[in-house]
Amino acid sequence: MQLVLHDPNQGPFLSKVLRFAIEEEILSSSEISAIKNKGVLMSLKLADKFYNKHKMHLLEQASQDVIGIASLGLMTMANHDQIKAILLLKKGDGLVKSFQKGWTMLATVSKYRLMNTKSVYGEVEKRLLNQISSPADTDEWDGWNAYQSALQEHLSQQAAEAIQSLYFTNSSYDPVECRSLEEMFSEALIYQIFFGSNTKVKEDLKKKISNIRFEPLWFSEDFVQETKNRMLVSLPEQLQQTLNEDLNAKFNTAIIRTLKFAQKYQQQLIAGASPEKLERLEHKEGMAGLLGWPLYLYL
Numbered sequence: 001m002q003l004v005l006h007d008p009n010q011g012p013f014l015s016k017v018l019r020f021a022i023e024e025e026i027l028s029s030s031e032i033s034a035i036k037n038k039g040v041l042m043s044l045k046l047a048d049k050f051y052n053k054h055k056m057h058l059l060e061q062a063s064q065d066v067i068g069i070a071s072l073g074l075m076t077m078a079n080h081d082q083i084k085a086i087l088l089l090k091k092g093d094g095l096v097k098s099f100q101k102g103w104t105m106l107a108t109v110s111k112y113r114l115m116n117t118k119s120v121y122g123e124v125e126k127r128l129l130n131q132i133s134s135p136a137d138t139d140e141w142d143g144w145n146a147y148q149s150a151l152q153e154h155l156s157q158q159a160a161e162a163i164q165s166l167y168f169t170n171s172s173y174d175p176v177e178c179r180s181l182e183e184m185f186s187e188a189l190i191y192q193i194f195f196g197s198n199t200k201v202k203e204d205l206k207k208k209i210s211n212i213r214f215e216p217l218w219f220s221e222d223f224v225q226e227t228k229n230r231m232l233v234s235l236p237e238q239l240q241q242t243l244n245e246d247l248n249a250k251f252n253t254a255i256i257r258t259l260k261f262a263q264k265y266q267q268q269l270i271a272g273a274s275p276e277k278l279e280r281l282e283h284k285e286g287m288a289g290l291l292g293w294p295l296y297l298y299l
Contacts, residue, residue, distance in 0.1 A: 012134040012141040013071035014098070017085040026086050038095045042066045050121055061133070068132040068143050070095055073102030075144060106132065109150040112157040112175045156246065159239040160184055166234060167191075168201045181246040186292030189227055190258060193218055197230065203296050206278075209266045218259055224252040254291040261285050261293065 010016075018035065021027040027035075040063075047062035077098060078085035088094045103124065110125040119126050131146035159181055161173040167188035191201045194212050217223050228251070232240050248254065268281055282290070 010139045010141065012067050012136065012138070012143065013075045013080075013085070014067055014095075015071075015136050017074065017082050017089065020082050021086050021089075026083075027090065031090065035089055035095055039063070039066055039070075042070075042096065042099060064133045064135050065129060066099060067136055068134040068141070069102035069106065069129075070098040071102070071134070071141070072105060072132055072143055072147055073100065074098040076105065077101055102132075105147065106150075109147070109154040112154060112161075113150075115175055155238065155242045156181060159235070159242045159246075162235055162239050163188060163243075166200075167231070181243050182248060182251070182291070185231070185243060185247070186251070186255060186258075187294060189224075189231060189255065190262070190292035192231065193227060193259070194262075203294065205294055206265075206269075206296070209262060210269050212262075212266065214259075214263050214266075219256050221252040221256065224255045228252070251291070254289075258290045258292050261290055 018027075018032060022032060043059060043063040043066050046065055047059045051058035051062055074085050074088065078088055088098065091097075106125075106128060107123040110119070110123060110128060113125045113128070114123070121129055128146065128150055132143040134141045134143060157175050160175070160179070163181065163184045164173040165171045167184075188201050191205060192199055194205065194209070232243065235243065265278065265281060268278060273281070282293070
């Protein structure tokens with residue numbers, strides 16, 4: 001397994017660190033050889049598990065996987081510091097632990113991507129691993145950015161799952177539904193405004209809305225903000241941050257617009273409007289613009 005870089009400012013982190021260690025004479029030739037030999041053995045084990053170690057091109061692929069995954073783990077453990085990374089690699093199990101760390105990171109962010117499918121790499125999604133995997137001598141490696149993108153997606157899905165569990169009667173979360181955090185949270189917020197802070201969303205708002213007594217206080221941005229804050233505190237801090245980043249700057253204004261529409265919808269329902277007329281009213285208002293308004297039909 002060749003671990004060489006043309007450009008010390010580019011390429012997989014593991015290669016950068018080893019090149020730096022050679023140039024600065026921080027690691028001896030025997031230490032470098034030991035790390036490379038360990039990498040070869042790890043590549044053989046990975047190829048034996050997921051590929052075919054007797055086919056050279058697949059062994060090379062396994063080698064690139066080891067380089068990418070170990071680079072990811074090493075960057076994290078060393079906090080992007082090459083000196084710290086070298087000290088980690090000097091330990092007999094440094095490369096193995098770097099790989100294990102990287103693999104765990106990839107497995108974590110692959111969770112929701114693999115909920116409805118399987119991967120030839122078990123708990124790690126194939127497409128993500130392909131983005132992380134890297135030849136040793138390439139001048140460009142975007143593995144860290146690929147992981148960060150997957151991490152943000154994972155945190156968003158994690159927040160969506162928490163919202164589904166906390167605020168919806170049907171607590172089963174399916175990432176295939178492709179609803180945004182804002183859409184889910186706003187529907188739960190509207191429902192709690194109407195039916196109380198301890199209620200979970202059911203598909204019954206359009207049937208029950210005729211019995212709702214609209215309060216003038218609801219149409220205040222301060223009230224919407226207070227309700228939002230109360231709901232947010234029930235989430236872990238990291239998920240609060242993820243959700244806040246997903247909410248539009250005019251979230252409160254959009255909620256008030258939906259509340260005003262709900263009042264209009266109620267008036268039409270009480271007046272005896274047919275389901276077809278109510279549906280036309282929704283489309284006239286623009287369903288996409290009614291944040292938090294349920295999408296199911298009134299039957």
